[in-house]
Amino acid sequence: MEKIAIVWLRRDLRTHDHPALSAAAASCDRVVPLFVLDQRLLDGRFASGPRTAFMLGCLRELDGQLEAIGGGLCVRAGSPEEVLPQLAEQLGASEVYWTSDVSPFALERDRKVTEALKSLGVEAIPSPGNFCADVSLPRTKNGKPFSVFTPFWKAERELPRRPVLPAPSALQLPDGLDRGELPATPQLGKQLREPFCQPGEPAARAALELWLDGPIDSYGELHDNLSGGTSDLSAWLRWGCISARETEQRAQERGGEGAEAFVRQLAWRDFYAHVLLMFPDNMKLEYQEKFRRLEWVDDEQGFAAWCEGQTGYPLVDAGMRQLAASGWMHNRARMVVGSFLTKDLQIDWRRGEQWFEEMLLDAEPSQNNGNWQWIASTGVDPAPYFRRIFNPILQQQRFDPDGDYVRRWVPELAGVPVARLAEPWKMSEQEQEQAGCVIGRDYPAPVVDHAAARLATIERYRAVAPPKD
Numbered sequence: 071m072e073k074i075a076i077v078w079l080r081r082d083l084r085t086h087d088h089p090a091l092s093a094a095a096a097s098c099d100r101v102v103p104l105f106v107l108d109q110r111l112l113d114g115r116f117a118s119g120p121r122t123a124f125m126l127g128c129l130r131e132l133d134g135q136l137e138a139i140g141g142g143l144c145v146r147a148g149s150p151e152e153v154l155p156q157l158a159e160q161l162g163a164s165e166v167y168w169t170s171d172v173s174p175f176a177l178e179r180d181r182k183v184t185e186a187l188k189s190l191g192v193e194a195i196p197s198p199g200n201f202c203a204d205v206s207l208p209r210t211k212n213g214k215p216f217s218v219f220t221p222f223w224k225a226e227r228e229l230p231r232r233p234v235l236p237a238p239s240a241l242q243l244p245d246g247l248d249r250g251e252l253p254a255t256p257q258l259g260k261q262l263r264e265p266f267c268q269p270g271e272p273a274a275r276a277a278l279e280l281w282l283d284g285p286i287d288s289y290g291e292l293h294d295n296l297s298g299g300t301s302d303l304s305a306w307l308r309w310g311c312i313s314a315r316e317t318e319q320r321a322q323e324r325g326g327e328g329a330e331a332f333v334r335q336l337a338w339r340d341f342y343a344h345v346l347l348m349f350p351d352n353m354k355l356e357y358q359e360k361f362r363r364l365e366w367v368d369d370e371q372g373f374a375a376w377c378e379g380q381t382g383y384p385l386v387d388a389g390m391r392q393l394a395a396s397g398w399m400h401n402r403a404r405m406v407v408g409s410f411l412t413k414d415l416q417i418d419w420r421r422g423e424q425w426f427e428e429m430l431l432d433a434e435p436s437q438n439n440g441n442w443q444w445i446a447s448t449g450v451d452p453a454p455y456f457r458r459i460f461n462p463i464l465q466q467q468r469f470d471p472d473g474d475y476v477r478r479w480v481p482e483l484a485g486v487p488v489a490r491l492a493e494p495w496k497m498s499e500q501e502q503e504q505a506g507c508v509i510g511r512d513y514p515a516p517v518v519d520h521a522a523a524r525l526a527t528i529e530r531y532r533a534v535a536p537p538k539d
């Protein structure tokens with residue numbers, strides 16, 4: 071009798087280096103790659119028009135990749151706990167494969183699916199594939215999960231790695247299968263004017279090749295440069311259009327200092343996945359209990375100015391406008407805008423997390439939450455809060471010295487001389503006229519005074535966590 075498997079795809083939208091897909095292809099005669107459109111995710115707490123559009127684009131590309139090897143994508147809508155057992159029963163499938171994940175939502179959903187399948191005698195087979203290594207394994211010398219990056223990274227890089235797999239050479243669907251259809255891209259919520267990257271595996275693999283072909287060598291020196299110098303791979307890694315494991319191995323094969331720095335940065339992704347897996351409460355609460363007592367300011371005007379890139383601080387505004395237009399933002403800018411929201415405006419980090427989830431193509435709960443808690447000084451990898459308050463003026467002068475990034479995203483500052491670009495409000499009236507940028511008319515005055523806000527924030531954090539003698 072023919073053996074049939076379902077491969078339940080989630081955020082592993084590729085054919086290369088896909089352990090679940092390869093295992094199913096090796097052990098079964100017919101393989102059904104399935105995507106379930108789950109309304110709880112599409113409309114839920116972290117719903118996003120830009121990311122849904124990107125995801126559907128990735129799925130369309132994947133369908134083409136699968137058809138090229140004789141298979142094709144099967145699409146259903148509903149809750150996986152119901153859809154998977156139904157389809158398995160209907161097809162007579164004996165096995166369901168998927169790529170394991172780390173969020174509390176995913177773990178609970180997968181547990182329910184496993185139970186439902188088990189009651190039908192169908193085997194559930196979770197597989198690796200989302201990370202460079204098994205993020206459930208690393209432990210400190212005391213047997214505890216890690217909460218500091220560098221020791222995590224040292225432990226994780228010693229872990230064994232699975233081999234990188236080629237795409238299956240052939241797949242066969244069951245005869246007569248109703249494959250269902252992907253919906254047209256809905257015009258949900260916010261739209262991107264110039265999406266940061268093309269969805270799908272072919273675009274991701276082409277970008278990886280280009281990155282490895284040269285730019286990676288300068289990663290160590292240029293990764294903080296706001297106008298470029300990083301790989302730009304995050305949205306594809308988030309959706310699994312390329313595997314992190316393959317990316318890591320290919321960079322290691324390339325070798326050199328740039329590649330080493332890049333591989334270390336990639337390990338942050340595994341670190342935050344480990345952290346959420348080990349500390350699921352982080353999804354809602356501050357990791358550091360003492361900071362659960364912090365008081366946040368309710369400032370709707372400040373929040374709107376931040377979202378719209380109208381704070382009067384050019385680097386903050388450039389970052390927020392890059393996000394709104396393209397669905398992506400440079401890491402250095404993410405840190406500056408995150409610090410600005412939580413430390414200058416004193417607005418709850420969860421509001422920033424939520425906005426990023428709405429807009430970022432690469433937003434993913436473990437990464438977004440981990441990074442937001444890091445910048446709010448409430449999370450893992452702690453540093454004293456008074457050290458993690460970014461000065462948006464100095465950051466701009468250091469990481470955008472020629473002003474290319476700021477001028478690209480805040481065009482009303484195009485005529486402002488570079489010496490004035492980080493503090494345009496300091497221009498005299500005559501300079502403002504000459505630059506074609508009158509503060510308060512063409513570009514806002516700062517919504518807050520950074521120096522004063524810094525002191526207020528130190529007081530606020532000190533009030534709930536006095537420094538030890």
Ligand SMILES: Cc1cc2nc3c(=O)[nH]c(=O)nc-3n(C[C@H](O)[C@H](O)[C@H](O)COP(=O)(O)OP(=O)(O)OC[C@H]3O[C@@H](n4cnc5c(N)ncnc54)[C@H](O)[C@@H]3O)c2cc1C
Nearest residue numbers: 300301302303304336338339401404432433434437438441
């Ligand atoms: C407040 C805030 C929120 C963030 N939210 C997300 C998010 O939702 N999803 C996300 O993928 N990244 C997030 N990041 C991390 C980081 O900004 C992006 O991964 C990076 O900018 C992506 O650009 P790149 O691919 O060119 O990165 P590169 O510098 O080329 O790095 C290569 C890869 O390493 C990983 N990486 C790099 N830096 C980090 C980091 N700090 N944390 C985790 N992984 C990292 C990413 O997968 C990235 O693609 C956030 C950072 C901050 C400060």
